[in-house]
Amino acid sequence: MFLNSSKWIYVYCCCFLISITVVFAQKQEYSEEFKKEILETCPQCAQDTSVFQKARKDKFHQSHYLFSKNEIDSSYTILTELLSNTHNKEVRKLYILNTIRGRVLLRKKLFDEAKQSFETAIKIGKQYQSPSINNQYALLGQIYFEQLKFSKAAEVFETWKASYVKNEHNNRINLHNLGLCYLHLEQYDKAQENLLESYRLNQKYKDTLGLARSSLDIANLYYQQYKDELAIDYFEKGLGYAKKAHDLEILQNALLNLAVVEENRKDFSKALKYRKEYEKIKDSIWNKDQIWKFAQNDKETARQLNEEQLKAEKKEKIFFIVIALLALILLSFLSYFYLKIRKQHTIIRELNTTKNKLFSILTHDLKTPIHTLKAKLYTILHQPGKNKLHEKQRTSISESYDLAKNTSLLIDNTLHWTLQSQNKLLFHQQKLNLSSIVAQVEYDYIPIIEENKLALHTDIDATIFVFADGNSLKIALRNVLDNAIKFSFTEGIINIKATTENNSCTLKIIDEGVGFDTNNFSRQNFSSTPDTKGSTSTGLGIQLSHELIEKNGGSFEISSVPNKGTTVSITLQTNKT
Amino acid sequence: MTTKIKVLIFEDRAEDALILKETLSQQHIEIAGIASSYTEGIALLNSVDFDIALLDIFVKGKPEGIQFANEIEDDKPFIFITSSIEATVFEEAKDTNPHNYLIKPYNPLELLFAIELAIEKSAAQEGAFSQKIPVHHNDAIFIKKNKALVKIDLKNINYISVDGQYCNMYTDEQPFLLHTSLTQLIKEFPETQFIRANRNLIVNTDKIKIVYPDDNLIVLTNGEKVSLSRRYKAAFFKNYRIFK
Numbered sequence: 018m019f020l021n022s023s024k025w026i027y028v029y030c031c032c033f034l035i036s037i038t039v040v041f042a043q044k045q046e047y048s049e050e051f052k053k054e055i056l057e058t059c060p061q062c063a064q065d066t067s068v069f070q071k072a073r074k075d076k077f078h079q080s081h082y083l084f085s086k087n088e089i090d091s092s093y094t095i096l097t098e099l100l101s102n103t104h105n106k107e108v109r110k111l112y113i114l115n116t117i118r119g120r121v122l123l124r125k126k127l128f129d130e131a132k133q134s135f136e137t138a139i140k141i142g143k144q145y146q147s148p149s150i151n152n153q154y155a156l157l158g159q160i161y162f163e164q165l166k167f168s169k170a171a172e173v174f175e176t177w178k179a180s181y182v183k184n185e186h187n188n189r190i191n192l193h194n195l196g197l198c199y200l201h202l203e204q205y206d207k208a209q210e211n212l213l214e215s216y217r218l219n220q221k222y223k224d225t226l227g228l229a230r231s232s233l234d235i236a237n238l239y240y241q242q243y244k245d246e247l248a249i250d251y252f253e254k255g256l257g258y259a260k261k262a263h264d265l266e267i268l269q270n271a272l273l274n275l276a277v278v279e280e281n282r283k284d285f286s287k288a289l290k291y292r293k294e295y296e297k298i299k300d301s302i303w304n305k306d307q308i309w310k311f312a313q314n315d316k317e318t319a320r321q322l323n324e325e326q327l328k329a330e331k332k333e334k335i336f337f338i339v340i341a342l343l344a345l346i347l348l349s350f351l352s353y354f355y356l357k358i359r360k361q362h363t364i365i366r367e368l369n370t371t372k373n374k375l376f377s378i379l380t381h382d383l384k385t386p387i388h389t390l391k392a393k394l395y396t397i398l399h400q401p402g403k404n405k406l407h408e409k410q411r412t413s414i415s416e417s418y419d420l421a422k423n424t425s426l427l428i429d430n431t432l433h434w435t436l437q438s439q440n441k442l443l444f445h446q447q448k449l450n451l452s453s454i455v456a457q458v459e460y461d462y463i464p465i466i467e468e469n470k471l472a473l474h475t476d477i478d479a480t481i482f483v484f485a486d487g488n489s490l491k492i493a494l495r496n497v498l499d500n501a502i503k504f505s506f507t508e509g510i511i512n513i514k515a516t517t518e519n520n521s522c523t524l525k526i527i528d529e530g531v532g533f534d535t536n537n538f539s540r541q542n543f544s545s546t547p548d549t550k551g552s553t554s555t556g557l558g559i560q561l562s563h564e565l566i567e568k569n570g571g572s573f574e575i576s577s578v579p580n581k582g583t584t585v586s587i588t589l590q591t592n593k594t
Numbered sequence: 595m596t597t598k599i600k601v602l603i604f605e606d607r608a609e610d611a612l613i614l615k616e617t618l619s620q621q622h623i624e625i626a627g628i629a630s631s632y633t634e635g636i637a638l639l640n641s642v643d644f645d646i647a648l649l650d651i652f653v654k655g656k657p658e659g660i661q662f663a664n665e666i667e668d669d670k671p672f673i674f675i676t677s678s679i680e681a682t683v684f685e686e687a688k689d690t691n692p693h694n695y696l697i698k699p700y701n702p703l704e705l706l707f708a709i710e711l712a713i714e715k716s717a718a719q720e721g722a723f724s725q726k727i728p729v730h731h732n733d734a735i736f737i738k739k740n741k742a743l744v745k746i747d748l749k750n751i752n753y754i755s756v757d758g759q760y761c762n763m764y765t766d767e768q769p770f771l772l773h774t775s776l777t778q779l780i781k782e783f784p785e786t787q788f789i790r791a792n793r794n795l796i797v798n799t800d801k802i803k804i805v806y807p808d809d810n811l812i813v814l815t816n817g818e819k820v821s822l823s824r825r826y827k828a829a830f831f832k833n834y835r836i837f838k
Contacts, residue, residue: 388699443679450724457703479724488697
């Protein structure tokens, strides 16, 4: 990655003597040592050896990553930010940051600032004897060179040369530059020595462009020393390399140099030939520039258009993605619930069938025979005098009757409860005589009341009518009376009273039995209080009564005091509403 | 002469029919006939006289009771009996306008109450029995006496006289106390059959044996005498031609 990263060192060589300026452009890359240092210092690069692949969050990483990507402005912003942070005291990082900053400034041709950065870098580098420090000398040398301070440049380059590492790819450039310094300083021996070494290195690396430059500069060296033969030889070599290297600028320089040289030699035909070629290239460069400019413009316009289009597309894309995602989520939810519901539906249907079967069993196979049993036991208990029963027989028949009655109520409750919850219960409200309804309910309890020696006092005006459904009202009353009897002590009293007020009638069933603590009482949890015979009920009955009375448009209230008794108040409408 | 209420039963289950029969007889109600199928029912309808019909909705597993209900004369009350309390069953039965429903199992009081309510409803006099108000329906009066429901055909009434705020109804057998006013009864009864003899009495014209206008006296077929006041004499004779 480093190898293609930098293309930014320009070295000028001006041949004063023949008034020709040879522009010498040569790539200056990171030195191996500097690369190593970055790798060692940057945690991101250390993790991922194929460094600079991605722009990571780490600012330090970004500084050299962006630089390597030629985004020097962004890189510079980050570098400045990092360097202005005085907390950043890691010398290596500071060294690297300063170096890169120097390189950025160098590319911007802000030589004084660049120089400052490199000097700082060198100062820091010296502190811990950075292995890549000598490379910074070379860069510093280049700056002096660019500023035409050749003696200073030569001095710095010599410092570099004193500790330079062999086989470094930048060496030939630095040697070349050093040579050029001496050339400018007119120290031809040293110039020749360095330029020739650079030439050799270029040969070694088969760097055609480098060879072209070296040749031309050596030619200039010789030419300045009036060694024309050698100079021409090198100029022609340079021309050859320049042609091979396809670098128009170098080629142009070579041709111009040769044209001037031949002109000076008075070989005008050759000079003219070179000059013409030079002009041709000049034109082609101009053309190339123009074309490149147009192309650049085109490219820019296209890029802008593309960007706008991309932006719009991106927006649209995001919009569609969001919509699609939402739809997908919705769909998956729906299908999930649909499947779930369908599954449940099947189960429910099956359950319903089973339940219906159970119902017919309950209604026909259980309800009727239990009632018949109850009715028959009732008849035995109440048959007139003739065959008086023994006390023992009476008791057991009475108990049987009680059992049959309880079972009958339980069946009825279950049936009503289930039908009520399905809203399938017969419901037909009409004007009903309350005393008559109460008498019908009491009828089934006569044997029990007698057996337990209870006193049942019913005081309901025969002219009181309620607007209710007879069946559900009777079920409710049955449950309430059943409870009152169950929780009454032997020889207890049960009072049933009715009072009317405006359009409502309140029926009170008052017992003097066990009672219960109303604080521990909730609609969902009745029962649990054992009755006077020690058994507990399911609590379904009272709950059902409550619901059925409410369905009739009435209200159902229970008040109780432990060991004093319970009062159930049922309020019903007296008129159709 | 007082008559028992006559009931027509439509029920295929012998056991249930027996329970009905026993319960009804305890309540001094007469069985006009028991049909256990639709055809039997139709035959009974044509041959016997009844006051009310008790129909089991499901006969032999089919809702024949509903079908049978459609054949009953409009002025005759009927009750549907069923062991089901599911609303769907009643949806079908509703169109026949039954006068009441009775849910099996039932106790004697419930049966009696259902019958009473049906009669009250067919006479549009709901709540009458519990208030001892006579129910007038199909040329008869239904009243509750000693917890039993009795029927008195209008033709069997001799006369009705005021007793305090109520009335006493006299037949050949026994008087009945009616918790209603004489004025109310006159309004309800057929105009020509019952005529005011004096301020406190209406008499059944069919039961008049001899009238002594000069003595202001009416002698009834059973020998009882009621006075004919001068005030009502003119109105009384308006309906009769007098041979002197």
